[in-house]
Structures are given as structure tokens and as C-alpha cells.
Amino acid sequence: MAGPAARVLIVEDTPTQAEVARALLRDLGHEIRIAETGGAALEIGLAWRPDAILMDLELPDFSGFETMRRLRAQGVEAAIIVVTVHGSVNHAVEAMREGAVDFIVKPFAKTRLTVTLENALEKRALATELREVKAQLSRDRFFSFIGASPAMQAVYRTIESVAASKANVFITGESGTGKELAADAVHRASPRRARPFVALNCGAIPRDLLESEIFGHVKGAFTGATDTRLGAAKLADGGTLFLDEIGEMPLEMQVKLLRFVQTGAFQPVGASRPEKVDVRIVSATNRDPWAEVEAGRFREDLYYRLYVVPLDLPPLRDRGPDALLIARHFLAAYAQEEGKRFRGFAREAEQALAAYGWPGNVRQLQNVVRNIVVLHDGERVERFMLPPMLLRGAAPRPPPAEPVPPEVTPQPTHGPAPAPPWPAEAALPWPDPAPVAQPPAAAAEPAPPPPLASPWASPWASPGASPGASPWAPPQEAEAFQPLAEIEKRYILAALDHVAQDVPRAAALLGINPSTIYRKLQAWRAQETSAPR
Amino acid sequence: MIGQPEAADAATGRWPFGCVDPVALQCERCKVSAIDPEIAGQLASDLPREDFVRILRTFEDDLGRLARMLEAAVAAGDQDGYRRAAHSLAGAAAAVGARRLEQVARVAMDHRSNADPRALAVQVRHEAGAALAELSALAADPPGSH
Numbered sequence: 194m195a196g197p198a199a200r201v202l203i204v205e206d207t208p209t210q211a212e213v214a215r216a217l218l219r220d221l222g223h224e225i226r227i228a229e230t231g232g233a234a235l236e237i238g239l240a241w242r243p244d245a246i247l248m249d250l251e252l253p254d255f256s257g258f259e260t261m262r263r264l265r266a267q268g269v270e271a272a273i274i275v276v277t278v279h280g281s282v283n284h285a286v287e288a289m290r291e292g293a294v295d296f297i298v299k300p301f302a303k304t305r306l307t308v309t310l311e312n313a314l315e316k317r318a319l320a321t322e323l324r325e326v327k328a329q330l331s332r333d334r335f336f337s338f339i340g341a342s343p344a345m346q347a348v349y350r351t352i353e354s355v356a357a358s359k360a361n362v363f364i365t366g367e368s369g370t371g372k373e374l375a376a377d378a379v380h381r382a383s384p385r386r387a388r389p390f391v392a393l394n395c396g397a398i399p400r401d402l403l404e405s406e407i408f409g410h411v412k413g414a415f416t417g418a419t420d421t422r423l424g425a426a427k428l429a430d431g432g433t434l435f436l437d438e439i440g441e442m443p444l445e446m447q448v449k450l451l452r453f454v455q456t457g458a459f460q461p462v463g464a465s466r467p468e469k470v471d472v473r474i475v476s477a478t479n480r481d482p483w484a485e486v487e488a489g490r491f492r493e494d495l496y497y498r499l500y501v502v503p504l505d506l507p508p509l510r511d512r513g514p515d516a517l518l519i520a521r522h523f524l525a526a527y528a529q530e531e532g533k534r535f536r537g538f539a540r541e542a543e544q545a546l547a548a549y550g551w552p553g554n555v556r557q558l559q560n561v562v563r564n565i566v567v568l569h570d571g572e573r574v575e576r577f578m579l580p581p582m583l584l585r586g587a588a589p590r591p592p593p594a595e596p597v598p599p600e601v602t603p604q605p606t607h608g609p610a611p612a613p614p615w616p617a618e619a620a621l622p623w624p625d626p627a628p629v630a631q632p633p634a635a636a637a638e639p640a641p642p643p644p645l646a647s648p649w650a651s652p653w654a655s656p657g658a659s660p661g662a663s664p665w666a667p668p669q670e671a672e673a674f675q676p677l678a679e680i681e682k683r684y685i686l687a688a689l690d691h692v693a694q695d696v697p698r699a700a701a702l703l704g705i706n707p708s709t710i711y712r713k714l715q716a717w718r719a720q721e722t723s724a725p726r
Numbered sequence: 727m728i729g730q731p732e733a734a735d736a737a738t739g740r741w742p743f744g745c746v747d748p749v750a751l752q753c754e755r756c757k758v759s760a761i762d763p764e765i766a767g768q769l770a771s772d773l774p775r776e777d778f779v780r781i782l783r784t785f786e787d788d789l790g791r792l793a794r795m796l797e798a799a800v801a802a803g804d805q806d807g808y809r810r811a812a813h814s815l816a817g818a819a820a821a822v823g824a825r826r827l828e829q830v831a832r833v834a835m836d837h838r839s840n841a842d843p844r845a846l847a848v849q850v851r852h853e854a855g856a857a858l859a860e861l862s863a864l865a866a867d868p869p870g871s872h
Contacts, residue, residue: 208787216773
């Protein structure tokens with residue numbers, strides 16, 4: 194037999210003919226069924242989905258041609274071989290026009306029948322394979338991901354390749370690129386999909402609680418441990434444990450995690466015996482993990498244990514047309530959620546979306562679309578509805594997420610923030626135009642509704658800056674440059690002041706996750722408390 | 727030259743329409759075997775004996791059923807039923823190489839034929855018996871069994 198067993202449907206109203214075909218094909222090992230009418234062929238074809246059909250043209254209810262047409266209309270993609278009698282070669286030609294892959298003249302010899310069938314099956318297998326490969330190369334959805342760019346196709350392929358294995362996966366990528374979605378996809382594509390997926394953000398959990406969160410604790414293990422509590426490792430038994438922001442994990446906790454990764458065993462806080470679980474670990478960070486190792490902030494031995502299969506998520510600016518694809522998805526979702534009429538983006542708006550660099554990646558795009566939908570309405574998103582930062586063309590680069598240097602002077606996070614100690618223009622990490630400034634309107638561009646433009650105002654824009662003028666110039670002297678962490682902190686605090694300390698709105702302004710602001714505030718407070726007075 | 731094998735169409739193997747009658751076929755039977763040794767012999771040698779026998783049993787069932795349908799259609803003057811039964815008979819006969827039966831059936835299914843349906847029905851019974859007898863003999867002593 195040339196290939197794997199196939200399903201072959203013989204459509205033939207004369208039992209002798211059908212029996213001859215069945216007997217001649219027996220050696221090939223295929224599964225064979227017989228339909229004596231066109232109606233039976235449709236029924237079996239739809240329910241059984243044969244790989245090949247031997248189709249007689251003269252059937253009691255309707256013709257073989259009609260049966261073929263109905264099967265095709267119902268999506269049956271079997272390779273159809275028309276069986277014809279002497280002198281009806283014209284029928285065979287017509288059958289080929291109707292989509293048959295070959296024809297065979299009755300009576301047929303065994304060799305002729307088997308070769309015709311095997312050729313048809315091979316041709317169909319190749320066509321199916323080609324279609325699958327094409328679909329894989331052009332798919333624009335993968336689990337919860339949206340994106341058809343080559344960069345994302347590579348991500349999808351890596352996830353598919355590693356899913357079946359138990360190997361630990363280490364996801365890197367800028368903030369907002371979808372690291373948790375990738376971890377979730379690894380889990381859902383794996384044989385562990387029926388078991389739990391437990392995600393833990395190591396950066397969002399106070400360091401003294403992290404061990405208990407991961408490994409659990411027994412009642413009375415520490416003050417406040419009023420009950421025994423299972424940790425993420427136990428909850429994820431048989432499934433996947435996702436450790437997000439693993440770079441934030443304290444070194445002493447890294448030692449315990451290393452032991453767990455090596456042995457699969459852990460000891461809940463306060464417990465006297467270790468427990469063993471079967472867990473696949475997927476880790477993620479927005480930092481360069483090897484740079485963290487070299488800087489002494491991440492254990493090298495743990496790095497090697499976790500960094501088995503690296504998965505790097507591309508930033509949105511490297512994903513070509515994906516930004517539009519994702520924007521359309523969010524627009525449809527939020528328009529429905531908010532009861533708005535939006536159905537798409539105007540071409541100018543699409544151009545602006547495509548040209549922007551999205552330093553906050555998909556999360557920033559999501560926030561932008563959400564804000565547009567909340568603040569505006571219409572059939573299309575027009576260019577004037579976009580935040581000013583998108584209308585300038587040049588895309589900003591995201592500030593690197595470095596740890597805040599200890600020498601930074603703590604700033605109060607409540608009440609009005611102090612004015613920046615240097616001219617606002619010089620403080621901007623990237624320029625932002627005046628709040629209500631609009632680009633010179635094209636004749637066809639609708640006028641913006643004035644009250645809705647304010648959410649995009651820059652908290653750092655100079656009040657006297659003229660609309661459209663660039664408020665920022667690079668420092669002329671080396672001494673004028675400031676540490677990025679300093680600028681980041683001032684910028685976040687200014688954004689908070691601008692929105693009356695509303696963290697989600699400030700996060701939306703900055704195109705970052707609110708948790709990032711909460712975490713940074715927590716860190717600044719801690720520094721303030723520990724700073725010498 | 728009516729009914730002689732040499733007069734059959736070279737491309738299709740069919741007899742010219744209207745040139746064949748049961749009497750001519752009967753004469754022809756004297757010269758030609760009821761089965762085509764190439765087709766039936768090939769089946770008998772290609773297939774395990776049990777498969778070949780199963781086909782013969784199926785063929786026998788078909789013959790009985792279709793001959794009855796043909797006769798009933800003749801008695802009822804049902805031309806459509808007559809031609810449908812003849813068509814199925816021709817297909818079944820062709821599949822096992824029962825060439826004389828196939829020829830008779832093809833005459834019956836041809837609406838341009840002026841052959842007497844009652845005579846053809848009798849002829850079908852006759853050729854069916856002959857074909858079965860030869861096929862059974864072939865099953866008992868398939869080619870290459872010596």
C-alpha cells in the first residue's frame with residue numbers, strides 16, 4: 194500500500210459492480226463503503242467525509258454529476274473519480290469540468306483501478322498539505338493572539354513546536370507584547386490543556402509573600418496564616434505554572450525556585466514534608482534575562498533551568514500590518530461593549546495607526562482604541578479622534594524598564610506633584626503637542642468636536658507653547674541629560690497629577706499597564722521609607 | 727452481416743443500433759463464449775477465490791432480481807422500467823465480463839432498437855444462465871491453477 198489507509202466511497206447502484214470494485218481494492222487496506230443512490234452518497238459523504246469517491250454517473254435518483262455538485266456544495270472535498278462505460282468519454286470530460294480528478298472506464302482491471310485511486314489520493318493529500326501550509330503561513334489568529342505578520346507566524350510555529358514537550362519555556366518581549374497570551378497558548382496547545390493554568394506575577398507580590406504564593410503555607414506558619422493555603426505550584430499540578438516578571442523575583446526566592454525546578458518538589462511555608470508535583474514552568478520577563486544574570490540580579494543556574502526554549506515576542510512596531518488588524522478587532526469589541534456605531538477606521542486614521550511606533554505595544558493600542566470609542570462616536574474613526582502622539586508620524590521608543598536607581602529623590606505620590614525643575618520642553622522624553630492643537634486640517638477632514646480632545650493633553654506641555662510647535666529640543670550639554678529612571682518617574686507623576694491621581698487613566702495616557710504604575714509607586718515609597726533622613 | 731462480431735463498432739465494441747435481433751445473437755452464441763475470458767479470467771486470477779465467488783453470488787442475485795424487473799416491466803408495458811432494468815443488467819454483466827448478456831441488455835436499453843422486448847427478456851434469461859454456468863466453471867478452475 195502506497196499511503197495510509199483512506200476512506201473510499203463507492204457510489205454504484207449495481208451490486209455486482211460495487212462488489213467487483215470493493216474486491217479489487219481490498220489489498221490496498223482502505224476503508225470502503227458503498228452507496229447505491231445519489232441520496233445515500235450525499236448522506237454518507239457528509240457524515241463520513243471520504244477521501245475518495247468512485248462515482249458512477251447513472252444512479253436511480255439523480256445523476257452522478259448532480260451528486261458531485263451537491264457534495265461539493267456541502268464542502269465535501271474528496272477526490273472524485275468518475276466511473277464511466279464504453280463510449281461515454283464525453284461524460285468523463287464533463288465530469289472533469291465538474292471537479293472530478295480522474296475517470297476510469299468500465300470494466301476496469303485491478304491495476305488500472307488501484308493506480309487511478311492511489312494517484313487521486315496522493316494528489317488530494319498534496320493539495321491538502323499545501324492548503325494547510327498556506328493557512329499556517331497566513332493565519333491571522335492563534336489562540337488569543339491576533340496577527341498575521343511573519344514575525345508572529347514564527348511565534349505561532351515555536352509555540353506549536355514546544356507545546357507537546359514538557360520543556361520549560363522562557364518568554365521575553367517588551368511590556369504589552371502579550372507574554373501572558375503566549376504562556377496561555379503554550380498551555381492550551383499542550384497535552385496539559387485540561388489541567389490548570391496558574392499565572393503569578395512575581396513583580397506584583399510583596400517579596401515576603403512570594404514564597405507562600407508559590408508554595409503555599411500551613412496554618413500557623415506565620416502571623417496571619419490562619420488557614421492552610423495551597424500555593425500556585427500545587428494548584429498547577431498536572432498543568433502549567435506561569436511566572437510573569439520572573440526578573441523581579443528576589444534572589445533568596447530564586448534559590449527555592451531552583452530547587453523546585455530541579456526536583457519538582459517543594460515545601461510549603463511551615464510544612465515539615467516536601468510535596469511533589471508535575472508542573473511545566475513558563476517564565477516571562479520584559480528584560481534581557483542574560484543581562485540580568487550578568488548584573489547579578491538573576492541566578493545563572495536558574496537561568497539555565499528556565500531558559501530551555503526561548504520565545505521572543507516581537508514589539509508591535511515590528512509586526513507590520515498587525516497593528517491595524519488588532520485595532521480593528523478592539524474597535525469592534527469596544528464599540529459593541531460601549532454601544533457605539535464604529536465600524537472601521539478612516540484611511541487617514543489607519544495610516545497614522547500604521548506609522549506609529551507603539552512603545553507600549555498592544556496594550557497601548559488597546560488603550561488608545563478604548564479611549565477613542567469611549568470619547569467619540571460615528572461610523573468611522575477619523576484622524577482627528579486619534580491622540581496627538583499618533584499624528585506626529587515619528588514613533589517614540591519605549592523607555593527601558595530599568596530598576597529605579599537608589600539615588601533618586603523620592604517624590605510624594607499624593608497631592609500635587611512639584612513642578613519639573615527644568616523647562617518642560619527639556620524634560621519630555623518624547624514630544625507631545627499642545628492639548629487641543631490640531632494638525633492643519635485637510636479640506637475633507639471633519640472638524641473635531643472640541644470638548645473631547647482634552648484626554649490626550651500632555652501633562653508636560655508648556656502652557657505657552659504655540660500649537661503645532663515642537664515643545665522639545667535635545668539637551669545641548671552632556672550635563673543636561675538626566676537619568677532615564679528620573680525622567681520616567683517625573684513623567685508618571687505628572688501624568689497622575691493631570692488626571693487627579695487616577696492611575697488607570699494615567700496608565701492609559703502613558704500607554705502602559707496600571708500595574709506598572711502601582712508597582713513603581715510602591716517601589717518609590719519603599720525607597721522613600723528606607724532613604725536616610 | 728447482422729450480428730457478426732466483425733460488424734461491431736471498433737471503438738465502442740457495440741453492435742450497430744437496429745442491426746441486432748435475438749435470433750442473430752443466438753447464432754452468434756454458437757461462435758462466441760458467454761463470457762469475455764480477458765475480463766472474467768483477469769478477475770478470477772487477480773482475486774482470491776472467495777472474493778471471486780462472492781462476486782458471482784452477487785451477480786447471480788442481481789441477475790435474478792433484474793430479470794424479474796425486466797419481465798415485470800415488459801408485462802406492464804413500462805418502457806422506463808424496462809430500460810432501467812436493462813441498464814443495470816448491462817452494468818452487472820460488463821463488470822464480470824458476461825459479454826453476450828451485456829450485448830442483449832444494451833439492445834434492450836437502446837430506445838432506438840426495434841427488437842421485441844418479450845423476446846429480449848427471454849434472451850436475457852438464457853444468456854444469464856449461460857454466463858453463470860461459464861463463470862462458475864471459471865471459479866472452480868481459475869486461470870493459473872494448474
